[in-house]
Every structure is written in C-alpha cells, then in structure tokens.
Amino acid sequence: MDVQAPFNPADLFSAKGLVVVITGGGSGIGLALTSTLYQNGAAKIFVLGRRLNVLQDAIKTLESSPSAPKEASNVLTAISCDVVDQRSVKEAVERIQKETGYVDVLINNAGVLGPTNGGSLYKANSIEEMRDAMLQGFDGNEWDTALKINAQAVIGVSAAFLPLLEAANTRRGWAAGKVEGDGNPRKQDTSALEKIGANKDDDRMAHIITTTSVASFMRYCTAGLAYNASKSAAAHLSKMMASFLAPWGIRSNVIAPGPYPSEMTKSRSANFGTSEVPQGRMGSANDIAGLLLFLVGKGGAYINGTIQVTDGGRMGVFPGTY
Numbered sequence: 001m002d003v004q005a006p007f008n009p010a011d012l013f014s015a016k017g018l019v020v021v022i023t024g025g026g027s028g029i030g031l032a033l034t035s036t037l038y039q040n041g042a043a044k045i046f047v048l049g050r051r052l053n054v055l056q057d058a059i060k061t062l063e064s065s066p067s068a069p070k071e072a073s074n075v076l077t078a079i080s081c082d083v084v085d086q087r088s089v090k091e092a093v094e095r096i097q098k099e100t101g102y103v104d105v106l107i108n109n110a111g112v113l114g115p116t117n118g119g120s121l122y123k124a125n126s127i128e129e130m131r132d133a134m135l136q137g138f139d140g141n142e143w144d145t146a147l148k149i150n151a152q153a154v155i156g157v158s159a160a161f162l163p164l165l166e167a168a169n170t171r172r173g174w175a176a177g178k179v180e181g182d183g184n185p186r187k188q189d190t191s192a193l194e195k196i197g198a199n200k201d202d203d204r205m206a207h208i209i210t211t212t213s214v215a216s217f218m219r220y221c222t223a224g225l226a227y228n229a230s231k232s233a234a235a236h237l238s239k240m241m242a243s244f245l246a247p248w249g250i251r252s253n254v255i256a257p258g259p260y261p262s263e264m265t266k267s268r269s270a271n272f273g274t275s276e277v278p279q280g281r282m283g284s285a286n287d288i289a290g291l292l293l294f295l296v297g298k299g300g301a302y303i304n305g306t307i308q309v310t311d312g313g314r315m316g317v318f319p320g321t322y
C-alpha cells in the first residue's frame with residue numbers, strides 16, 4: 001500500500017464524471033441522493049419515476065438551488081418509468097443507451113409501503129383482532145404491488161441495465177464478459193482512464209445500489225408485513241446479485257435506511273426516543289449524502305456485497321436479524 005499517496009476527500013468521496021440512473025429519484029430519499037450526485041460532479045443523472053411532473057419539479061428545485069454546480073448544464077433528465085413494467089423499463093434503457101451509451105451506477109430506490117397493518121398487530125386484544133390485523137390489506141393487490149415494486153423490480157431493472165453497466169466498465173478499460181478462475185483477475189487497460197479524464201488508480205467497477213430499509217431486518221413491524229417481507233427480499237436479492245454478477249464485473253450494495261423524511265413518512269413524528277432511534281431524530285440529507293459519496297466515490301471501490309445501515313442506531317434497539 002502506498003501510504004504516501006494523496007488521500008484527497010474531494011477525490012475519494014466524489015461523483016465526478018459518473019453517469020447515474022436513479023429510480024424514485026424525484027422525492028424523499030431519492031431526491032436527496034439525486035441532489036448529492038448533482039452537487040458533486042455527476043456527468044449525467046437520469047431520474048426515473050411514474051409521475052413526470054414530480055420529477056420535473058424536483059429537477060427545477062435542484063437546478064435553482066444556491067448549491068447547484070455553476071458549470072453544470074443538462075445534467076438532470078427526467079424519465080417517466082414504472083419499474084414493474086418491463087416495457088417501460090426497456091424504453092428508459094433504450095433512451096439512455098442513445099444518450100450516453102453507458103451507466104456507471106444504477107440506484108434502485110423506488111419503493112412503496114403496501115398495506116400498513118404494522119400498528120394493528122400490537123393493538124389487537126383478542127385472537128380474532130390479531131387475525132384481522134394480519135389479514136388487513138390481504139385481499140386486493142396491495143401485497144402484490146409492494147412485493148413487485150420493492151423486490152421483483154430490483155431484479156427486473158438491474159437486469160435491463162446490465163449491458164449499459166458493462167459498457168461503463170469497458171469505457172474504463174475493463175475487459176468485458178465473464179471472468180472466472182482462481183488467480184485470474186479481470187484486466188484493466190488503465191490508458192482508457194486517461195482518455196476519460198479519470199485518475200490512473202481509479203479501478204471502480206460498475207455498481208448497482210439498492211435502497212432497502214431497516215425493515216429488511218426488523219422483527220418489529222412499523223409499516224406493514226408486506227413492507228418488511230419485500231425489503232427483506234430486496235436486501236437478499238441484492239447480496240445474491242453481488243455473488244452471481246461477480247464474474248461479470250458488476251458490484252451490488254445496499255443502503256438500508258432507518259426513518260428519513262419523505263412522502264412515505266410524512267405522517268410520522270420527526271423525533272424519536274432512545275428506545276426507537278438512539279440518535280433521537282430522522283435521518284438528514286447530510287447522513288444519506290455522506291454515505292452515497294463514500295459508496296460511489298473512489299474510496300468505495302472495494303465495497304461490494306454489503307449492507308450499509310443508516311439508522312441512528314435503530315437496529316441496535318429492536319429485535320432483528322441484522
């Protein structure tokens with residue numbers, strides 16, 4: 001290890017030059033992630049969601065912000081896309097293929113709550129009430145929708161973007177295709193890095209980041225059973241992707257937030273007791289920005305297959321599987 005190398009935070013924790021796709025990037029946590037990338041040098045950010053007006057308003061907010069990068073123009077693009085509709089996802093991929101031809105980082109962040117039977121489980125005073133609480137939202141398609149958006153779409157969207165993620169690797173000089181065998185690392189032609197203005201020691205590989213939740217691990221149910229089940233599935237699928245995409249040079253990591261302000265949590269109190277969130281508050285834009293810059297920056301190149309919990313200590317004070 002070269003301990004005399006310059007350790008420059010602006011280099012280690014930076015989105016400089018990255019092309020990023022983020023689903024659900026127009027509100028809440030996704031908007032904070034988009035803002036972080038935008039302010040920190042991303043070359044292009046495709047913001048996906050079903051409501052185009054929400055995405056366009058979000059872009060206006062970021063572009064008119066005093067923190068907007070002065071020199072950046074046309075960095076943010078809104079694309080209407082439903083992550084559970086493969087045709088809609090394919091259209092988004094085709095558009096991005098034409099515009100940049102590669103994607104360095106895909107962020108699977110879209111999510112929904114599903115049936116909110118969390119509270120009723122603990123209020124039940126008879127076995128019949130408990131039965132009804134467990135079955136709340138069972139008929140209809142609320143469970144189905146939560147599982148599809150929160151879990152199945154992580155696979156659908158990640159699969160659809162694989163060729164563009166691989167194209168990002170080849171642009172950075174990495175050999176394409178499947179590489180297997182002990183003692184046989186993927187080869188990188190570092191002269192490709194100079195051509196794109198990246199440092200010679202930049203060996204980041206393409207990256208899928210999935211927003212799951214502390215609900216992936218909690219035995220206590222705050223939102224709903226389908227939410228915990230779907231987020232658990234998403235976390236495990238993301239770890240599986242890190243394993244089965246390893247020979248293909250594509251990384252997969254998870255951000256598992258505790259409570260953060262968003263459309264999803266607008267009815268919740270922002271303050272918590274030490275038995276709920278030891279930090280006493282919801283997550284802030286700083287909290288999620290710092291974590292994202294670590295993951296996407298050069299300092300995060302060696303991070304693969306991990307779960308990054310950002311929860312003010314919540315996982316430590318609830319029974320869980322983390």
Ligand SMILES: NC(=O)c1ccc[n+]([C@@H]2O[C@H](COP(=O)([O-])OP(=O)(O)OC[C@H]3O[C@@H](n4cnc5c(N)ncnc54)[C@H](OP(=O)(O)O)[C@@H]3O)[C@@H](O)[C@H]2O)c1
Pocket residue numbers: 023024025026027028029030048049050051052054081082083084109110111112149211212213214256257258259260261262263264265
């Ligand atoms: N806030 C928290 O406390 C918290 C905690 C843990 C985990 N999370 C997770 O963080 C992620 C972001 O949620 P948030 O809290 O920021 O809530 P949010 O403000 O409601 O954001 C969710 C986003 O997902 C998009 N979305 C939902 N279904 C979609 C679909 N089928 N296709 C495309 N986009 C879709 C929504 O946009 P459209 O409706 O326009 O499509 C919306 O922008 C979610 O995965 C959530 O589960 C949140």
